Amino acid sequence: MKHFPVLLNESIKALSVKKSGNYVDCTFGRGGHSKKILSLLSTGKLTSFDLDHESEKSAAGIKNSNFNFIRANFSEVSSFFQNSSLDGAIIDCGVSSPQIDQPERGFSFQKDGPLDMRFGDSTSKTCYDIVNFYSEENLAKIFKQYGEEKQSKKIAKAICVQREKKKFETTMQLAIFIKEIKTIKEKKNPATKVFQALRMEVNSEIDNLHKCLISLKKLMKKGGKIIVISFHSIEDRLVKNLFKHKEKIHEKSIPIKNDSSPEFKVSKLIIPSDQEVEMNVRSRSARMRIITKL
Numbered sequence: 001m002k003h004f005p006v007l008l009n010e011s012i013k014a015l016s017v018k019k020s021g022n023y024v025d026c027t028f029g030r031g032g033h034s035k036k037i038l039s040l041l042s043t044g045k046l047t048s049f050d051l052d053h054e055s056e057k058s059a060a061g062i063k064n065s066n067f068n069f070i071r072a073n074f075s076e077v078s079s080f081f082q083n084s085s086l087d088g089a090i091i092d093c094g095v096s097s098p099q100i101d102q103p104e105r106g107f108s109f110q111k112d113g114p115l116d117m118r119f120g121d122s123t124s125k126t127c128y129d130i131v132n133f134y135s136e137e138n139l140a141k142i143f144k145q146y147g148e149e150k151q152s153k154k155i156a157k158a159i160c161v162q163r164e165k166k167k168f169e170t171t172m173q174l175a176i177f178i179k180e181i182k183t184i185k186e187k188k189n190p191a192t193k194v195f196q197a198l199r200m201e202v203n204s205e206i207d208n209l210h211k212c213l214i215s216l217k218k219l220m221k222k223g224g225k226i227i228v229i230s231f232h233s234i235e236d237r238l239v240k241n242l243f244k245h246k247e248k249i250h251e252k253s254i255p256i257k258n259d260s261s262p263e264f265k266v267s268k269l270i271i272p273s274d275q276e277v278e279m280n281v282r283s284r285s286a287r288m289r290i291i292t293k294l
């Protein structure tokens with residue numbers, strides 16, 4: 001399936017790209033957002049990150065001296081820039097359609113592949129390791145926390161019993177097993193939530209996002225914009241909590257008046273239009289925030 005960049009026009013408009021500005025795309029994917037930013041630069045620079053070899057190949061096709069691709073984890077963004085040097089950054093969280101469509105990457109519950117799910121080979125832990133070796137409690141915890149799966153405990157328990165007889169090897173084997181275990185029926189494929197949870201755990205997605213946002217706080221110039229497109233309530237909560245202006249807390253836990261002025265402004269949630277969702281069903285759960293350094 002072709003990858004449609006989510007909230008493309010809205011996010012690029014929100015970045016208010018300056019022709020000579022310095023920008024970062026933390027999640028190149030197939031370059032949907034990157035190419036649009038590049039088209040607006042004259043002497044400015046764009047540096048794009050991704051962990052995926054396929055993204056690196058795709059980026060190699062961009063012949064533009066304003067562009068640089070780095071195959072690295074975006075959690076390491078601070079190693080590449082000085083404080084107060086960026087005019088804008090964009091993070092489009094999660095997995096891309098081409099990654100899901102390649103069965104050998106192990107993201108799909110509709111096409112058979114190995115239990116992998118890594119965005120890049122620098123990540124040592126695979127989905128196989130988690131499904132076959134995590135404790136029942138840990139499995140239940142990630143299914144609930146990252147997948148918001150109502151039957152998390154039941155599925156975790158059943159997996160642990162089954163793997164004693166035979167280890168889980170492939171995505172279809174796991175997806176069919178989950179379908180048989182789940183008693184509460186839903187509109188979506190029964191494996192959707194568990195697969196999402198496993199992917200987030202394999203790639204330490206929340207931890208990496210947290211590290212990246214902490215770094216970006218320092219790397220942005222005044223007036224600089226950070227655009228975060230997320231697909232999970234945990235991600236959005238993280239964004240809100242990290243950037244909102246906090247009340248100072250007195251030792252006796254009584255909030256006291258905070259005279260310091262806020263450092264960042266966080267926008268309300270922006271969601272895709274009905275037309276976008278109709279054209280690209282993956283955008284259905286996307287939400288965007290614009291963070292401005294004041």
Ligand SMILES: C[S@@+](CC[C@H](N)C(=O)[O-])C[C@H]1O[C@@H](n2cnc3c(N)ncnc32)[C@H](O)[C@@H]1O
Nearest residue numbers: 005027029030031032033050051073074092119
């Ligand atoms: C939703 S896709 C981005 C799509 C992109 N905006 C486009 O228009 O083509 C997310 C991408 O982020 C990459 N990614 C996820 N976590 C990452 C991390 N911690 N560091 C670097 N890249 C990451 C994935 O490999 C994937 O290619």
